[in-house]
Amino acid sequence: MTADLAIDVRGLVKRFGDKTAVDGVDIQMPRGAVWGFLGPNGSGKTTTIRMICGLLKPTEGEGSCLGYDIAREAGRIKKQTGYMTQRFSFWSDMTIRENLEFVARLYQLDPVGRIVDATLESLGLTQRQRQLAGALSGGWKQRLALAAVTMHNPKLLLLDEPTAGVDPQARRDFWDEIHRLSTEGMTVLVSTHYMDEAERCDRIVYLANGKKVVEGRVPAIIERSNLVTFKGEGEGVRQLAGRLKGKPGVEHVAYFGSALHVSGTDRDKIEQSVLAARSDDVEWREVRASLEDAFIALMAGAGADTRVHA
Amino acid sequence: MTGARASLSRIWAVFMKELVQMRRDRLTFGMMFGIPIVQLILFGFAINTDPRNLPTAVHLEEQTPIVRTILSGLEVSGYYDIVMETPDPRETADLLARGEVAFVVSIPAGFTERLIRGDRPQILIEADASDPAAASNAIARAEAIISSALRLDLRGPLENLAARRQPFEVVVHAKYNPEGITQYNIVPGLLGVILTMTLVMITGMAMTREVERGTMENLLAMPARPLEVMAGKIAPYVLIGGIQTVVILTAARFLFDVPFVGALWMLLLGVAVFVLANLALGFTFSTIAQSQMQAMQLTFFFFLPSLLLSGFMFPFRGMPGWAQAIGETLPLTHFLRIVRGVMLKGADFTQLLTSLLAMSTFTLVVIGIVMARYRRTLD
Ligand SMILES: Nc1ncnc2c1ncn2[C@@H]1O[C@H](COP(=O)(O)OP(=O)(O)O)[C@@H](O)[C@H]1O
Ligand SMILES: [Mg+2]
Numbered sequence: 001m002t003a004d005l006a007i008d009v010r011g012l013v014k015r016f017g018d019k020t021a022v023d024g025v026d027i028q029m030p031r032g033a034v035w036g037f038l039g040p041n042g043s044g045k046t047t048t049i050r051m052i053c054g055l056l057k058p059t060e061g062e063g064s065c066l067g068y069d070i071a072r073e074a075g076r077i078k079k080q081t082g083y084m085t086q087r088f089s090f091w092s093d094m095t096i097r098e099n100l101e102f103v104a105r106l107y108q109l110d111p112v113g114r115i116v117d118a119t120l121e122s123l124g125l126t127q128r129q130r131q132l133a134g135a136l137s138g139g140w141k142q143r144l145a146l147a148a149v150t151m152h153n154p155k156l157l158l159l160d161e162p163t164a165g166v167d168p169q170a171r172r173d174f175w176d177e178i179h180r181l182s183t184e185g186m187t188v189l190v191s192t193h194y195m196d197e198a199e200r201c202d203r204i205v206y207l208a209n210g211k212k213v214v215e216g217r218v219p220a221i222i223e224r225s226n227l228v229t230f231k232g233e234g235e236g237v238r239q240l241a242g243r244l245k246g247k248p249g250v251e252h253v254a255y256f257g258s259a260l261h262v263s264g265t266d267r268d269k270i271e272q273s274v275l276a277a278r279s280d281d282v283e284w285r286e287v288r289a290s291l292e293d294a295f296i297a298l299m300a301g302a303g304a305d306t307r308v309h310a
Numbered sequence: 311m312t313g314a315r316a317s318l319s320r321i322w323a324v325f326m327k328e329l330v331q332m333r334r335d336r337l338t339f340g341m342m343f344g345i346p347i348v349q350l351i352l353f354g355f356a357i358n359t360d361p362r363n364l365p366t367a368v369h370l371e372e373q374t375p376i377v378r379t380i381l382s383g384l385e386v387s388g389y390y391d392i393v394m395e396t397p398d399p400r401e402t403a404d405l406l407a408r409g410e411v412a413f414v415v416s417i418p419a420g421f422t423e424r425l426i427r428g429d430r431p432q433i434l435i436e437a438d439a440s441d442p443a444a445a446s447n448a449i450a451r452a453e454a455i456i457s458s459a460l461r462l463d464l465r466g467p468l469e470n471l472a473a474r475r476q477p478f479e480v481v482v483h484a485k486y487n488p489e490g491i492t493q494y495n496i497v498p499g500l501l502g503v504i505l506t507m508t509l510v511m512i513t514g515m516a517m518t519r520e521v522e523r524g525t526m527e528n529l530l531a532m533p534a535r536p537l538e539v540m541a542g543k544i545a546p547y548v549l550i551g552g553i554q555t556v557v558i559l560t561a562a563r564f565l566f567d568v569p570f571v572g573a574l575w576m577l578l579l580g581v582a583v584f585v586l587a588n589l590a591l592g593f594t595f596s597t598i599a600q601s602q603m604q605a606m607q608l609t610f611f612f613f614l615p616s617l618l619l620s621g622f623m624f625p626f627r628g629m630p631g632w633a634q635a636i637g638e639t640l641p642l643t644h645f646l647r648i649v650r651g652v653m654l655k656g657a658d659f660t661q662l663l664t665s666l667l668a669m670s671t672f673t674l675v676v677i678g679i680v681m682a683r684y685r686r687t688l689d
Contacts, residue, residue, distance in 0.1 A: 055530055078533045089528035093334045094327070105323030106532045108316055 006031045006156050006187035007052055009063025014047050014056060021047040023210035034182045036201030037191035044210040045191040046086055049158050053083050066155055082149030086160040088141045092134025096125055099133050100148055107152035123147050139170035150181060159190045175200055195292045206298060213298050218291055225297055227289035228267045230274050232260040235281035247273035252296050263293045320534045324542025332546055346504045346554050350561050353500055363391040364412040364448055367405050371419035376463055383459020389448035406438045412445060413437050425477055436483045453480045497562045498649040499622045502642050506588055506616055509551055513592030514605035516543045522601055536684040544589045551585035572652035576659060580648035583669045587641040590676040597683045616642040644668045
């Protein structure tokens with residue numbers, strides 16, 4: 001257990017009945033970093049985060065968060081952690097200001113009024129502070145939630161899919177804010193399933209079926225996947241996916257917008273399969289595999305998407 | 311680090327939050343005041359009719375001017391309608407049993423003489439109390455009616471009698487309903503019933519609402535301890551309970567003329583313990599229930615036996631042993647004893663101690679359960 005690790009957990013397992021949601025996850029995350037926590041729905045991201053901040057008791061495994069034991073010292077962890085839940089979980093029947101005041105009082109911030117004023121000001125919500133939180137749009141809800149969980153200057157921020165369902169501009173703003181907080185010294189763990197967001201993280205951890213599949217920097221992960229990817233564009237591309245699936249060397253086929261990505265680890269075989277499927281209205285070229293290609297490959301390797309809940 | 315102050319400020323935070331939400335929730339807020347008022351009016355007025363001209367038989371063992379004054383006083387009051395005179399004392403029981411009369415007033419031989427001697431002779435009123443509401447006003451007023459009638463006769467040499475405390479004694483035998491549940495019993499009893507119903511139900515939903523709306527996870531992720539959350543959430547409802555008490559007591563006094571012979575502080579002490587017992591129970595329900603609907607069902611599961619076995623509906627001593635045993639565990643049973651004891655009988659503190667202890671024990675046990683059950687975690 002090292003003091004400069006914000007999160008240090010080993011062998012975390014969480015079972016619900018006979019379902020294993022998290023299956024032996026290790027995370028050693030240094031202070032000050034921004035880490036991305038990726039994985040398909042149902043892969044155990046939320047459950048892992050809940051165990052880290054003491055909201056769920058691990059079935060097996062142990063660890064510490066900010067130097068406190070996650071099983072026994074949840075109270076201390078809560079004081080120094082800001083946890084933004086996946087679903088908006090502030091009180092919709094209270095105004096923006098009332099929500100912030102409640103949080104400020106619970107953390108015993110002093111003086112409540114001034115701190116809330118400042119928070120509202122920096123959010124740009126001073127004018128709307130008397131609106132019910134439930135009436136805010138998705139993007140504003142996220143900003144309110146982020147402001148609320150950072151008001152007490154936590155050492156660690158746990159953000160569970162903070163940008164799900166938020167428009168692109170708001171997402172960019174949100175990430176700027178995350179990086180600003182990180183430069184102020186907060187350690188940030190963000191779960192997400194947007195690939196472009198993963199690239200903004202210092203390091204990512206990828207979960208599938210409750211297991212850690214891969215961990216590292218984005219370019220390294222792509223490189224380690226050893227993928228060869230061909231990208232097809234043009235009129236006829238819509239019909240091609242079905243024909244290419246299962247051909248020699250083709251490990252997976254996926255559309256990215258209007259383009260088709262065909263990837264595999266065996267260059268010769270995949271090249272031949274693509275050539276065989278060639279047609280006049282589709283233009284093929286080899287591209288650098290994206291993180292998403294790498295993940296699709298990883299997921300295919302780790303088994304099916306086990307999404308069960310929303 | 312002053313732990314107690316930190317704790318208080320977190321309780322305060324939860325308290326303020328609950329107040330804000332309570333104010334926003336118009337329906338629940340309305341219910342908290344609507345229920346007492348509607349129930350009071352329904353139960354109170356429906357049951358508390360003030361029937362007059364109740365058929366009365368008299369059994370007179372002497373005929374004197376004083377006796378005639380008493381009889382005419384009873385008639386003039388409007389409550390007693392003397393329909394027959396029976397010479398046979400054994401017939402009185404029959405008359406009541408058959409329901410031919412609601413009262414039998416008996417004046418014994420030598421009444422007048424002993425009255426003048428200052429011996430405080432007795433007048434016996436046997437009442438059919440099976441419909442207690444019907445009989446109660448007439449009974450309660452009997453003494454006042456008779457003494458004001460006599461005031462005209464007790465003059466001159468007898469004046470010193472009138473000045474005395476009460477020159478006679480009215481003995482009431484309420485038949486068929488030994489506890490004599492009267493409208494006086496019902497309105498104070500309603501205080502207990504209304505507090506049980508609203509407080510258990512509303513606190514029962516306090517936690518389940520957080521779970522249902524997904525805000526529980528947020529609450530748990532912040533540094534409030536279970537006892538603090540509970541205290542903060544319960545405190546606003548203590549206020550509500552207090553307001554309901556004031557409303558009901560005021561109505562009891564001015565709308566229903568219920569007497570209040572005991573000490574107010576004893577009643578308030580009883581109310582305080584009782585309110586806590588109900589809130590703790592409601593809070594327990596809210597940690598058990600998965601949804602607000604279930605919390606509601608649990609409330610009724612508790613409310614019905616309370617209503618039936620506490621002595622509110624049926625005379626407690628008339629119930630079989632097992633039912634009494636269940637009744638003894640219910641806070642409402644003990645609260646009814648306190649309320650009736652204080653308001654109607656002027657009971658002193660030692661007489662209420664058992665009931666207070668019983669309610670306190672209940673409260674402590676329930677708080678113990680809720681502390682053990684309250685989830686610090688989501689699983
Ligand atoms: N409280 C729970 N009870 C039962 N199963 C659960 C519970 N919470 C999560 N799960 C299951 O555990 C798995 C992992 O869920 P979760 O951690 O929410 O995944 P993610 O956040 O990556 O989408 C899912 O299959 C989910 O259905
Ligand atoms: Mg999740």
